[in-house]
Amino acid sequence: MNSHVEMEHHRGVLIVRLSGELDHHAADYVRMDMDEAIMRGQVEHLILSLKELQFMDSSGLGVILGRYKLIRSKGGKMAVCDATAPVKRLLEMSGLFKIMPLYDDESAALSDLEVAL
Amino acid sequence: MTSSEARNFMSVQFAALSENESFARVVVAAFVSRLDPTMEELNDLKTVVSEAVTNCIIHGYDSDPAGVVSISASLENETVHLTIEDKGRGIEDLELAQQPLYTSKPELERSGMGFTIMENFMDEFEVISEPGRGTSISMKKTIVSKKALYN
Numbered sequence: 001m002n003s004h005v006e007m008e009h010h011r012g013v014l015i016v017r018l019s020g021e022l023d024h025h026a027a028d029y030v031r032m033d034m035d036e037a038i039m040r041g042q043v044e045h046l047i048l049s050l051k052e053l054q055f056m057d058s059s060g061l062g063v064i065l066g067r068y069k070l071i072r073s074k075g076g077k078m079a080v081c082d083a084t085a086p087v088k089r090l091l092e093m094s095g096l097f098k099i100m101p102l103y104d105d106e107s108a109a110l111s112d113l114e115v116a117l
Numbered sequence: 118m119t120s121s122e123a124r125n126f127m128s129v130q131f132a133a134l135s136e137n138e139s140f141a142r143v144v145v146a147a148f149v150s151r152l153d154p155t156m157e158e159l160n161d162l163k164t165v166v167s168e169a170v171t172n173c174i175i176h177g178y179d180s181d182p183a184g185v186v187s188i189s190a191s192l193e194n195e196t197v198h199l200t201i202e203d204k205g206r207g208i209e210d211l212e213l214a215q216q217p218l219y220t221s222k223p224e225l226e227r228s229g230m231g232f233t234i235m236e237n238f239m240d241e242f243e244v245i246s247e248p249g250r251g252t253s254i255s256m257k258k259t260i261v262s263k264k265a266l267y268n
Binding site for chain 1: 138
């Protein structure tokens with residue numbers, strides 16, 4: 001199974017919906033797709049929706065941390081939402097929630113980020 | 118499945134190509150499925166296989182597809198034994214490599230969490246590495262079958 005990236009711009013917020021399996025094989029494509037959108041558009045903040053992500057390993061963590069650094073370097077914020085139980089467990093173990101918040105769904109993440117807009 | 122005394126085993130070898138990472142996860146998951154693991158246990162095993170195989174490809178072979186990755190697995194009662202190895206460059210400083218967040222390849226955006234995840238998701242975990250000869254990771258996990266949980 002491959003990984004897919006679906007993106008939607010919502011004012012200054014880029015919503016990225018990941019699906020499938022985010023491993024080392026998929027990481028390069030996912031990273032390039034996201035960076036292209038971040039660098040091209042008027043993207044200030046980033047929301048990563050993980051509802052449809054079936055599998056992720058430490059390569060996926062690397063992709064998330066890399067995008068976090070990129071968004072932060074542009075002065076923006078990043079949030080994660082809708083993580084399935086196994087993905088959430090991995091994010092918790094890595095300490096990711098110390099640097100970015102987890103929301104139940106996209107709208108909760110959006111309304112919080114829009115307050116900051 | 119009744120817990121028999123018989124030992125079951127399997128082994129596979131494949132090219133060090135990143136597209137084989139999902140193949141490796143599926144092979145091990147299918148082999149272990151006869152123990153009736155929970156979704157969480159199965160996901161743990163798939164994650165550690167993914168970590169170990171990715172290490173072989175990226176670090177052992179520097180992404181050279183000529184390299185060969187080997188996986189052998191065995192089931193002894195409810196315990197899964199896994200060995201994943203490469204004949205690649207080996208690890209110079211094992212202690213440093215196992216530090217959380219340490220990566221020898223920061224330019225590849227690695228998280229440095231591979232060994233930490235393997236240690237956390239498995240009951241036992243051991244790395245043997247010889248610079249220039251390769252790296253072998255041996256791990257064990259006991260499956261608490263669903264049957265036992267329900268009874």
